[in-house]
Every structure is written in structure tokens, then in C-alpha cells.
Amino acid sequence: MRREGRVMSGLAATSKNTLTRFGGYMAAHWPLRSALGRSLSHFTDAELDRALAAAGNSRADLFGQAAGYAAHRQRLAKLMAHFGVAPDFAVRYFWDALRSADEICTLCGNRRRCQSWLDWPVSNDAPRVFCPNAETLDAIAFRQKTP
Numbered sequence: 001m002r003r004e005g006r007v008m009s010g011l012a013a014t015s016k017n018t019l020t021r022f023g024g025y026m027a028a029h030w031p032l033r034s035a036l037g038r039s040l041s042h043f044t045d046a047e048l049d050r051a052l053a054a055a056g057n058s059r060a061d062l063f064g065q066a067a068g069y070a071a072h073r074q075r076l077a078k079l080m081a082h083f084g085v086a087p088d089f090a091v092r093y094f095w096d097a098l099r100s101a102d103e104i105c106t107l108c109g110n111r112r113r114c115q116s117w118l119d120w121p122v123s124n125d126a127p128r129v130f131c132p133n134a135e136t137l138d139a140i141a142f143r144q145k146t147p
Contacts, residue, residue, distance in 0.1 A: 037070045039106040040099045059095065063087040071115075072105040078118045079127055083137040089144050097140065101133040108132060 040048065040062070052058060062069070064087065065077045080087065090098055108114070110130045117125055128134045 039070075039072075040102045041106075045095075059091040060087040063090070063098070070106075072108070072111070073102060075111070075114050075118060076101060076105045076133070079114075079131065079133065079137060082118075082127065083134075083141045084144070085137055085140050086144060090140050093143070094140050097136050101136050104132050 043051075048059070052061065062073065063077045063080055065074060065081070069077070077087070080090065108131075110132075113125075113130050114127070117127065117130075128138070131137075
């Protein structure tokens, strides 16, 4: 009986430690997962920065082409690369424009056309024709090239 009591209390302690570690992991990563999968308009800058910092990321990392990011943000990251926009530059000098572009991309009606073009670019179609963010990305790219 005594031995069973010690085993049970040991299991309880282990379970408590495991849950504490898991809770800490979730607290650090859940906001980031949420930020990666939703429009940035759902978060204040402070909330977003806190979630990114907890995971060791920066705002520019949101616009990288990585698995786990929201589909709209992956498309936006690819379009930024197509237009020659560096995420670090855009985040530093055009954060509000990127937040707006992220929201527009979330609600865009041309998702399939955009994804199709990104997968197989064709010469008779281009983002400047169908993308509501093309003008913004063009302007950022121009400013990036101009000292």
C-alpha cells in the first residue's frame, strides 16, 4: 500500500511537471500559431510582437515562405519576392501598408487565380492584372531601390 502511494504521488508529480511544461509551450506558441494563420488585423502590434518574441521571431518572419503560415500570407510572401520586396525593408518602413496588404489578401476574390499563377506563371497573365496589392508592392519595391 505504501509503495503504491509513492508510485501514485510520483506519477502525479510527473504529470504536473509535464502539464506545466506543456502549458508553458502552449502559452509561448499558441499566439504565434494564431498569428501565422490569421489576418494581422486581428492583433494589435503589441500582441503580435509579444507572440513573435516568445517564439524568437520578428515581423519580417511573417512574410517568409514557410510551411505553417496562412495560405494568404504564403501567397503574399511569394508576390513580395516576385516584385523584389525584401521583408525586412517592407516591415521597417511600410508596416501599415503590409498589414493592409495582409488583410486585402485574406479577403481577396482572386485566390485561385493568384495561386495558379504563382504555381505556373504564364506570360499572358500577371499579378499587376489581378492582384489588388500589386500597386502597393510596386511602390514598396520602387522605394526600396531608391535611396
